[in-house]
Amino acid sequence: MDPSRTRDTLRARMAELDARPPLEKVRDLLNGHVVDTDGWGEIRDELRMTVRHSARPLRQGLDAIDAVLAAELPPGTLLRMVAGEAGKSLDHDPTDAGAAAFLRELAALIRSVLDEAA
Numbered sequence: 001m002d003p004s005r006t007r008d009t010l011r012a013r014m015a016e017l018d019a020r021p022p023l024e025k026v027r028d029l030l031n032g033h034v035v036d037t038d039g040w041g042e043i044r045d046e047l048r049m050t051v052r053h054s055a056r057p058l059r060q061g062l063d064a065i066d067a068v069l070a071a072e073l074p075p076g077t078l079l080r081m082v083a084g085e086a087g088k089s090l091d092h093d094p095t096d097a098g099a100a101a102f103l104r105e106l107a108a109l110i111r112s113v114l115d116e117a118a
Contacts (some may be wrong), residue, residue, distance in 0.1 A: 018060070022071070023081070025064035026103070028084035031058070040109065047113040055117060058110050065107045071102055078103065 024085075033046045051058055068078070078099035082088050090098040 023077075024062040025060055026068050027081060027085045029061035029064065030075055030081065032057075033061075034086040034088070034106065036087065040105075041107070044109055044113065047110060048116070051117040058114055062107055062110045062114070065103050065110075069107075070102060085118075088109055093113035 003061065019048055033050065037043045037046060047058060058100075072095070073096075075096065078096040079090065079094065082090060082099040082102050088102060090102065091100065
């Protein structure tokens with residue numbers, strides 16, 4: 001395959017990923033880095049492994065979390081996303097507020113992992 005076509009294909013794919021809505025980006029982040037983990041330590045390990053290869057998906061996920069937390073969303077959206085995509089039980093606060101707190105904690109963890117890698 002022609003190297004320039006490969007680069008063009010990769011650029012097109014990156015642009016496609018960048019254009020996704022924030023909710024979709026957060027869902028992908030949760031599915032890829034949070035689901036099936038056992039606590040914050042394991043999530044941190046997963047994020048550190050990712051940032052060794054590329055910080056881009058974590059930066060994108062962080063921006064998406066910030067956008068989602070700032071958005072007006074239908075009731076239950078955050079709770080369903082955290083419970084579903086992240087597979088996390090929010091027994092202590094099974095509300096959108098509890099899910100938002102989880103996402104804020106995840107965002108802080110991502111920031112710390114990105115800072116460590118810088």
